[in-house]
Amino acid sequence: VMTDRGSASWRAPSNIALVKYWGKYEGQIPANPSLSFTLSASHTTTTTHFRKQSGTASFPTFDLLFEGKVKADFNPKVRSFFERIIPYSPWLKDFHLEINTENSFPHSSGIASSASSMAALSLCVLEMERLLYPSMTDDVFLRKASFLARLGSGSACRSVEGPLVSWGQHEKISAGSDLFGTVYRGSVHEVFRDYRDTILLVHKGQKTVSSTAGHSLMKDHHYAKQRFSQAHSNLSLLLDVLENGDLEGFARIVESEALSLHAMMMTSIPYYLLMKPNTLAIIEKIWEFRKETEESLCFTLDAGANVHLLYPANREDKVLQFIKNELVAYCQKGQYICDQSGQGAKKL
Ligand code: PMV
Secondary structure, three states, rough: OOOOOEEEEEEEEEEEEEEEEOOOOOEEEOEEEEEEEEEEEEEEEEEEEEEOOOOOOOOOOOEEEOEEEEOOHHHHHHHHHHHHOOOOHHHHEEEEEEEEEEEEOOOHHHHHHHHHHHHHHHOOOOOOOOHHHOOHHHHHHHHHHHHHHHOOOHHHHHHHHHOOOOOHHHHHHOOOOOOEEEOOOOOHHHOOOOOEEEEEEOOOOOOOHHHHHHHHOOOOOOOOOHHHHHHHHHHHHHHHHHHHHHHHHHHHHHHHHHHHHHHHHOOOOOOOOOOOOOHHHHHHHHHHHHHHHHOEEEEOOOOOOOOOOOOOHHHHHHHHHHHHHHHHHHHHHHHHEEEEOEOOOOOO
């Protein structure tokens, strides 16, 4: 039986997609399957204090503090998140929540916080739900947390567990679902068990076009059908590469996915660009470096200008040297974040 008041605290990481989710149907159903590395250093910590509202309520009330301060511009996002999840967790409407949230990475660094923040908030909600239904198994807990996170921000459903999570149906992933992320349980070569992601901060400003707008531009996109089928086949190829440890194959697929994502933006109506000149300068440097040294590093991009450098942990010394010598010059204020693949969210 649920107490009238209490608190829940979770930390959830960001994630970086290797095969990208871009385009969705009604109800946050992805147009194609995706697969990501769960990250570790880039995360959101959320603590929720809750108490029962007096009388009968039709909607939860909440106060939101971001890094200890009231941040009213986040309220509509949280409100519409609650609207979407109330049908699945109707008990929530009787409560008042005080939500305290903070990110490990600098605000508006161009690192998307929607995945980590929606995952952390969903886990807090589920923690409350577990008090109400104490017989809930861990499996159900994680699955429903991912399900709710998806309703907040699609890619957030891949931020609950780790280190490799898929979302969406694919013939080679039997556990795959459109409704929540699942840990990829297929065989994974040793080289991919400890992977680094160094995030080069190229541009810290607000995105000119939101991901929500980007997804909806896929609806009438000239290349939508081709893109969704490309994602399917790239995921197929990637699963083979993950099994056999082919780092060149990995780079080919992952870089193709990043550039295809941005190609969709450049060919939608209206068209737009999220890459910056320094994004391209970094990509060319990476290709040069790879040609010269045969080091196994590759890049990927999110819906933004920052560059994620992916490489095996044992290449770290070489790659960090390269970053310091050649790439830092293209980063805003010389900033980059050292992250790595991780195990998923943690209860605090
Ligand atoms: O979760 P959203 O709706 O913000 O979509 C983001 C999608 C990408 O980050 C661009 C790709 C992905 O699969 O994470």
